[in-house]
Amino acid sequence: VSTFMHINGSTTIVGIFGAPITHTASPAMHNAAFAALEMNWAYLAFHVDPQNLRTALRGASHMGLVGINLTIPHKILALDGIDEIEPEARKLGAVNTVSMEKGKLRGYNTDGYGFIKAVKEDFNLSIKGKRVLVLGAGGAGHGIAVKCALDGAAKVIVANRTLARIEPIAREISGTKTEFLALKLAAEDIRKVIHEVDLVVNATSVGLEEHDSLGLGADLFSPRLHVYDTIYRPAETELLRVAESAGAKVAN
Numbered sequence: 001v002s003t004f005m006h007i008n009g010s011t012t013i014v015g016i017f018g019a020p021i022t023h024t025a026s027p028a029m030h031n032a033a034f035a036a037l038e039m040n041w042a043y044l045a046f047h048v049d050p051q052n053l054r055t056a057l058r059g060a061s062h063m064g065l066v067g068i069n070l071t072i073p074h075k076i077l078a079l080d081g082i083d084e085i086e087p088e089a090r091k092l093g094a095v096n097t098v099s100m101e102k103g104k105l106r107g108y109n110t111d112g113y114g115f116i117k118a119v120k121e122d123f124n125l126s127i128k129g130k131r132v133l134v135l136g137a138g139g140a141g142h143g144i145a146v147k148c149a150l151d152g153a154a155k156v157i158v159a160n161r162t163l164a165r166i167e168p169i170a171r172e173i174s175g176t177k178t179e180f181l182a183l184k185l186a187a188e189d190i191r192k193v194i195h196e197v198d199l200v201v202n203a204t205s206v207g208l209e210e211h212d213s214l215g216l217g218a219d220l221f222s223p224r225l226h227v228y229d230t231i232y233r234p235a236e237t238e239l240l241r242v243a244e245s246a247g248a249k250v251a252n
């Protein structure tokens with residue numbers, strides 16, 4: 001609350017565009033950081049529909065905003081509304097941060113970096129040389145799978161309900177030294193590979209709703225596995241509950 005008491009003519013404004021946007025936790029996080037650092041900055045959330053993204057980004061730039069985060073559905077669309085895209089963001093298939101400097105829009109992806117950092121902090125695990133099973137091939141799955149390959153994973157396996165969605169990920173990873181395998185997201189297929197992975201990542205949206213289930217039983221997991229869920233609300237998904245009951249290390 002105290003952040004907003006200091007807004008004045010020289011406040012630097014940043015924010016996030018999404019649709020929907022009302023549930024975002026980003027303003028709370030960023031404004032708390034600005035307050036703690038005693039920065040005269042403010043972070044606001046804007047509902048921007050997909051067809052207006054380009055105009056909204058230009059407008060924000062003209063209004064002197066210095067940066068915008070993008071969330072669903074803009075992360076992927078933004079690739080063609082921006083002047084310059086950092087090569088890693090292009091490979092990961094998504095832009096989640098746009099900086100605006102002298103009217104020039106530059107797109108970055110901080111999700112990949114954030115994922116690697118989270119796995120390091122939560123599991124003390126470095127991706128280099130590891131074998132990773134990614135569940136899901138949407139925006140999040142694409143970004144995580146490709147980032148693991150870029151960071152030197154020995155093997156990346158992507159399992160998805162819709163096999164065709166794995167193709168662009170396979171194409172991107174084929175340009176790296178990482179071994180790649182595509183799988184159907186089903187317990188019997190997972191069973192064949194789980195013994196040869198170090199880290200399992202849920203990048204599907206399954207787990208957001210209370211009774212959601214990926215259908216993976218405790219018999220698939222073991223204490224040597226690390227299981228990471230990109231879903232952080234609810235704090236414990238069925239996947240993490242089941243994996244933890246089998247002795248696996250879990251985090252979200």
Ligand code: ATR
Nearest residue numbers: 136137138139140141160161162165203204205206
């Ligand atoms: P995000 O940007 O969060 O990754 P997304 O691009 O819509 O969102 O991707 C959602 C992911 O969850 C996909 O991998 C999707 O699988 P499909 O490609 O087969 O749609 C997966 N997903 C969603 N609902 C699912 C379900 N009921 N069972 C299995 N996978 C599901």
